[in-house]
Amino acid sequence: MSNSQEQSLDENAVFLPTSESSPGFLYSETERLALERLLNAGPEGFYSTAGSQLSSSFLSPEEVTNITNWAQDYQLSPKPELWENVLELEDYCSTYYPGHSDTPPPGLCLGWPESSTWRERENSVKVYSSPPVEDEPPVRELIRQHLQKATQVIAIVTDRLTDCSVIGDLHNAASRGVPVYIILNQRSTHEGTVQRLWHPNMQVRVLGGKSFCSRAGRMVVGEMKDKFVLVDLQTVIHGSYSLTWSDAHLHRQLVTVLTGSVVDSFDREFRILFAGSSPVPEPRRTYWNQIPNHINNFSEIMFPKHLPYLGAEVTNPPSPPSDALLDWEAMGVMSGGCSVPNSPLEQHQDVFLKDKPVLNNAATTTDKNTTFADHFFSTKHLPLDKKR
Known part of the structure; x- marks a missing residue:
């Protein structure tokens, strides 16, 4: 609690008048009332009742916007809205x-060295x-x-x-x-x-x-x-x-x-x-x-090599049909291990670089797949960095 707050509790305390030009001028009842109107009624109430005494000069438009966005109902023990399932915070009041x-x-539980002279x-x-x-x-x-x-x-x-x-x-x-x-x-x-x-x-x-x-x-x-x-x-x-x-x-x-x-x-x-x-x-x-x-x-932060899976991991997938036209080994299904691409960009490139020669081996769909591949690798479907 500041000295002025402590003195205000004393009925016998005498405060000398301070002009606005004095360096010690800090508190203004007119500004306090205007700020209360801003908290209670928003910018409309603030600008409509500020009057000619203030002309809204003590708050810039940016300050009015910030205070309006930060205004909230009074609560003794505020809890942050940024996290879920948070621990209950300590009661804290900056004015009492x-x-x-x-x-x-x-406490500084991790340790704090002694200050040298x-x-x-x-x-x-x-x-x-x-x-x-x-x-x-x-x-x-x-x-x-x-x-x-x-x-x-x-x-x-x-x-x-x-x-x-x-x-x-x-x-x-x-x-x-x-x-x-x-x-x-x-x-x-x-x-x-x-x-x-x-x-x-x-x-x-x-x-x-x-x-x-x-x-x-x-x-x-x-x-x-x-x-x-x-x-x-x-x-x-x-x-x-x-x-x-x-x-x-x-x-x-x-x-x-x-x-x-x-x-x-x-x-x-x-x-x-x-x-x-x-x-x-x-x-x-x-x-x-x-x-x-x-x-x-x-x-390593933007594209982690091991992405979290949302569902259950399939440890023993069924074998592909033997009469399939697709080359499963070339696509990586029959290989000994499964590697996750280092980034979504590599994943985007790997899928089509692997699929393109396989699709060309299918005689019945050669022309159609070639047209599709050429269309897909046009500038319309290229990654963002290549388009630039």
């Missing part, structure tokens, strides 16, 4: 801490940009170097984590005994992300922003926009960079690498965020859980 004061905060660490500040300046590494390379050198702990706070190379580095670090803690923005976290981050030595939690509740029982929760990587309690990489492919290759970013006594502030901040975060359920057992510790090829 006594609501869960009897519940101990989550600031005298043992050299204070330094370095700024890196993306795209990088001359003779400086890209931000992605810089982060991966620190992750691969970690020996004690890795603590990450970010809104998104989908970069395959970074996920591979985290799995490698966890496999060599380095505890990995990750806090993600609750709204932008999907089940696939959680499954790809599953590891016995990796703990993933989610956290939202601050909440605003209206008197009519409507509420809105903001976003968690903190972004920093804490490595071995020695180095902090802090900035606007998200751990995604797009940030590595498309967007402009700026990060600061900090060492020394300032790391203690990020250590404390991570503990605060971790205590306020909520757990995510253990991912369902799908082929995502079989991702290797180090992802060397993106195709």
Whole structure:
């Protein structure tokens, strides 16, 4: 609870008037009433009653759209809608801490090293940009170097984590005994992300922003926009960079690498965020859980070599009829083993490359099948990459 909230509970507290031009100006009753109308009546009610006092200037159209989409009925213990059969989350209220004061905060159960004194660490500040300046590494390379050198702990706070190379580095670090803690923005976290981050030595939690509740029982929760990587309690990489492919290759970013006594502030901040975060359920057992510790090829994710079967596996199929015109051995039915194509593209090519010579051997259907094959291999039916 902030100092202003504590003081508001004191009947004898005196608040000095603050003008809008003052840096300390934060709370506006007019803005609060307008936001309540937005939550209760939507954009129409907000714009129709905002009046000339505000002219709707304190919220941009994008903010109005986001708040409208995020608005929900007030609930004491919100449960995420992204997963099915989830574990019950801990009660959490960002504005009234006594609501869960009897519940101990989550512990760093994977281990947390003791912080060394600031005298043992050299204070330094370095700024890196993306795209990088001359003779400086890209931000992605810089982060991966620190992750691969970690020996004690890795603590990450970010809104998104989908970069395959970074996920591979985290799995490698966890496999060599380095505890990995990750806090993600609750709204932008999907089940696939959680499954790809599953590891016995990796703990993933989610956290939202601050909440605003209206008197009519409507509420809105903001976003968690903190972004920093804490490595071995020695180095902090802090900035606007998200751990995604797009940030590595498309967007402009700026990060600061900090060492020394300032790391203690990020250590404390991570503990605060971790205590306020909520757990995510253990991912369902799908082929995502079989991702290797180090992802060397993106195709291993998009086109797994062993696809999951929806039905029961046929272990002893019946023998093909002996009088069939088709060459079953050439089609792979009579071969010793059955291999699944590496990708849908290879499967598409293999089927017709195998069938085409066999169909030509059938004398009664030679002309018809040849016409069909030529028509099928026209540009209309070619794979997308070949059409391009």
